[in-house]
Amino acid sequence: MSKKKRLIILCYTALCSLYLYAQPRVMGIEEMFRLADENSESIRIYKTGKEAADEQLKAAKAQRLPDINLSVSASYWGNGRLWDRDFGNATKIEMPHFGNNFALEAQQVIYAGGAINSGIELAELNKLIAELDQQKNRQDIRFLLVGYYLDLYKLKNQGYVLEKNIELTDQVIANMMARREQGTALKNDITRYELQKETLKQQLTQVKDACKILNHQLVTTLHLPRETKIIPDSTLVNIPIQTLSEQQWQDMAGKSNLTLQQTQTGVQINEQKVKQERSERLPQIALVAAEHLDGPITIEVPVLDNNFNYWYVGIGVKYNISSLFKNNRKLKQARLNVRKAQETHRLTIEQVENAVQANYTNLQTAYSDLRTQEKRVELANENYSVTNNRYQNELALLTDMLDASNAKLSADLGLVNARINVIYHYYKMKYITHTL
Template identity: 25%
Template sequence: MSNTKIFMLIICMLVVVLLSNNTAFSQHEAKITLTLEHAIQTARENNKHIAKAELKKDIATQEVDIARDRQLPDLDFHTSYARITNLTEFHNGYSNKEVIKAIPDMYDATLSAKVPLYAGGRIKTAIEKSNKEKELSTLQVEKTTNDIEMDVIGTYLGIYKLMSVQQVINEQIKEEQKRLREVQALKRNGAVTKNEILRAELQLNNMQLSLITNQKNITVATHDLQTILNLSEEMTLELDTTNLLQMPALEDAYEAYLQKAYQKEDMRIALKHQEIALAERKEVKGGFYPTVGLFGSYAYKYPDYMLFPPTPYLYSLGMIGVDVNFSISNLYKNKKKMTVANKHVAESQLETSILKDEITDKVFKEYQQLKEIKERIPVTEKAIQQAEENYRIIKVKYLNQLALITDIVDADNALLQARFNNVSEKIDAQMKFYQLLYASGMLDQNKLN
């Protein structure tokens, strides 16, 4: 073989290796395995609602700077040029007039400044209100993040629940297929009728339909999770549920969860709205007071119309003083505004009280439901043992022609329901534990433990 052919062969082999590596890399990139913790972290980084809340926080931060700028002096520069006509003065009607020659060109350049000294506390209150709105936006980021994380947990555990059901259904289908073969064998020996074969086939078909529906539900739920995590639809998600179902423990008493719930972001947001309402009322109250400002200006003008007759000379003039403005109309207009502001304060206080009641009810409900589910799990485990034993007995009787096909189908369905109930209760317990943490404002401290 010539050197040229050997060289070309080596090149072809290298190309094949590179293409294989690229294909493997692409396949690796199109598939991602997510633990619950990884899913939560991905949501923090990618979710659009969290990004929107962060953007609103940035805007609120800029609004504080804008409010503070009201303390700075206002500087203005003005310049103009005009061409004027002669002055015509009329004496005793239009018939008797006198034309006075005017200086035709006029121009000026003026620099002025105004510094607010006192505005009834409105500027200071506006800054205070902006700071509180900034703090509110920070709390909104925290709330949005917790809401999205709770959505991730709920969707993730929902998918896991469907996957567990899928496993139960697959095992049941295997059992149905085995029983169908047994019934067909009995039919060949003349021990059963064709109707019993049809019944066994119908039961198997029902299980297969359930499998198809459940798989569709998994696909839809997985797509929902991809949307929350802002991942591409082309990416394949796999859930790493290793050691996920650890039995949650109620480490604190109900009162401890309740006290922590009163400090959660929802409650702090309500209190912050109350503080903002008080600041707005204070701002309205400032309308009853005058505004005081220091002003000054310096100008170059032409011609000199300060004296008479005007002279064609450029002149400069500066001034400084104090400007006081008091709105008499605000003495009666602001009364209605104050009434509305007082009602807003009362409304925010009432909303805080209502929210406190809702939080109390929510924590109590989640706490009691978690206790109930934990008590139900041992019952469902015992039910599986009973259903398995019942199925075994009915199956033996059926094979010995001491039971009908309907009896074994009923026993089979009871076993399926018992297994489903056990899986469902365990996942519901985990979900209810996270819901209790969320309701009590403890999700951030506990969700990764």
């Protein structure tokens, strides 16, 4: 195959790939959540944090294992000198010039005042915090995406209405021009509608630009190809919405809200820190064992050029007496941190309760707005039907017909936006309760 043909095939393949990537992609909310779980960089960061917390827990449990130390050394010994107490009568002492040392020591802590167990408990709580952080970040990302998605849906719907209004305005201008040729319309009337058309076109451009921004934010967060054009699922407005009372939402928040679980875990973490500070004031007891092989034997004069082996087992007790008067402030600080964590938890309960109540009220308001918009659509449809009938019988002007069409389009737009608002506040309620 010639280089020219290969180049043509390569270019064709690249163009086809670009075309495929640039194709609109209809995406529902659940699919968007799935892609976020798989691709979101933020979720991946918190997942790594959880893995680090797992290793921290393993390291804390490893403190229960014995400490074993091994040392081996070889050395060159110089000759020694021996003096009287007044440093007189110096005598040279011949030394064996090769020295060796071997030591194997083991220690198993059997009591540390609860420090080891407390450290393990603290690591387990830190692991729980990492898991809660990961879950909360997942909820944050999902709610962020829902906001982008619903805004994009609204803008797409708004763009559709603007395009329809531009088409209707073109019809009005064409009709006005025809009437002007007949001498029944003024140039000012045409200019007014042309100005309206330019205003609508400007609004449509702004809507399309806003759609590009939201689409880019969605694509970036989901780590999709940059050329992907996301189209919201048109069946979104028909999704079933769970109807619950305010108290049921409050109960759900009390069980599922991750911030509440984080602050409660924070209380437990500070309680473990109090235990750790207390353990500093208690003795440590350990089983010890050692094996030594040393040479030469320098405690004799002349020095013995021999290896000396000895071993021992026993119990060691270590007690830091100074902790009795040094650790008081740290212990008091740890207790104050517990109280602060408890107060933070109570404050969080209040904040979550207020957030549930406020958004529940907003959800009810959104339902009320939806009913109003449904009535508005009903009236707009009736007005359109009556005006259309009169127009067909030449009892109404084209402008009356266009006004009725605009009112119908505006009502339809308001109805879709009202449904989107209901869906938004429903998802926000799920976000507040962290059941998204």
